[in-house]
Amino acid sequence: MSATMDAAPGKPGPALGPIVETAGLVHRMWLIPMRDAYFASKLTTEEISEKSRCNxxxxxxxxxxxxxxxxxxxxxxxxxxxxxxxxxxxxxxxDLPLDRLKNLWIRGAEEAGRKASWIEGCLNDVKGQAGATSTGQPVIFPARRVLRARTVVLVVLSLVFTMTVGLVAYSEYLNLNNDIRSIDEGQNLVEVRAYIRVRPPTDTRNTLRVQLSRDVPVDLFSNTAVGRRESARAHDVLFLACRGRDDFLIAGTSYRVKEHWLKEFSTALPEDLNALPLCGTQEPSASTAPQG
Known part of the structure; x- marks a missing residue:
């Protein structure tokens, strides 16, 4: 039977009018099969009202x-x-099973501008009644599925971002606070425990400026830390004040760097290194406080 019919033959009472023009497209998708079933049933609207009893x-x-x-x-x-x-x-x-009807009803409600709280309230009103779902699972509406999917994506992205930031921060922590690592110095493994921070001395006269091409170990000789091995970072600029037997003193500090490191991994020329005075014989000059 066509859903556009106003009444079915043999039905008493006034004919059923057409679908109102204000009904939305999705509303009509479930309403038309209902009307077809009504015309085929030969039931009157009053009989349908009586048969709708629940409890x-x-x-x-x-x-x-x-x-x-x-x-x-x-x-x-x-x-x-x-x-x-x-x-x-x-x-x-x-031709309209209950699960399809529910889906169309929800979509039609959204189409009609109903809020999710109204839809959920309507569905909750019939829980436990005939035709109500028995799973007890929360109803997820089409619009909410999109929102929930977006929420999941945002949570995942947030976790990835947090983990990335954490790894970067941890990596920086290892660099600054020096997770113990080793550098191959001939046949020996030398532990490098920290990066030093060296600022230029206030007076750079009588010093030799060198720039490192890679991380280089340095030794600290002071009253409080004897023989502590640390490291100067690649691309750092050092100012050398004087030379010892096989190392050079970094101006303004108590740090010394081995000669072979400078010759291999810095801009220093051998003749410039040899031209530096022996430590203890150079003229005093202004310098920064020891740094570490």
């Missing part, structure tokens, strides 16, 4: 409510789920 209570309170429901009319503009479910229970349209 002795009529869910479709009058034939007028049934007529409104089948036309997509009514003061609410879009019917509540319990009314639609009651009509489905009575008519049982073969």
């Amino acid at each position: 002795g209570v009529k869910r479709l309170t009058s034939k007028g409510k049934v007529s409104e429901l089948l036309r997509g009319a009514g003061a609410e503009g879009y019917p509540r789920w319990y009314r639609v479910l009651a009509l489905h229970d009575v008519l049982s349209p073969s």
Whole structure:
């Protein structure tokens, strides 16, 4: 039977009017099969009202409510789920199973501008009644599926970002606080425990400026730390004040760097290194405080 028919042959009472023009597209998608089932049933709207009882209570309170429901009319503009479910229970349209009806009803409610709280409230009203879901699982609406998917993506991205920042911070911590590592110095492994921070001395006269091409170990000789091995960072600029037997003193500090490191991994020329005075014989000059 066509859903555009106003009445079926043999049905008593006034003919059922057409679907109202204000009914949305998705609303019509579930309403038309309902109307087809109504015309095929030969039931009157009053009989449908009587058959809509659940636990002795009529869910479709009058034939007028049934007529409104089948036309997509009514003061609410879009019917509540319990009314639609009651009509489905009575008519049982073969081409509109309950799960499809529920999905279309939810989409139609969204199309009609109903809020998710209204939709969820309508579905919760019929839990435990005929046709209600028995799984107890929360209802997820199409619009909410998108929101939930976006939320999951944002959470994952946030976790990835946090982990990345944490790894970078931890890596920097290892560099600055010196996770113990080793440098191959001939046949020996030399532990490098920290990077030093060297600032230029206030007076760079009588010093030799060199720039490192890689990390280079340095030794600290002071009253509080004898023989502590640390490291100068690649691309650091050092100012050498004087030379010892096989090392050079970094101006303004108590740090010394081995000659072979400078010759291999810095801009220093052998003749410039040899031109530096022996430590203890150079003229005093202004310098910065020892740094570490």
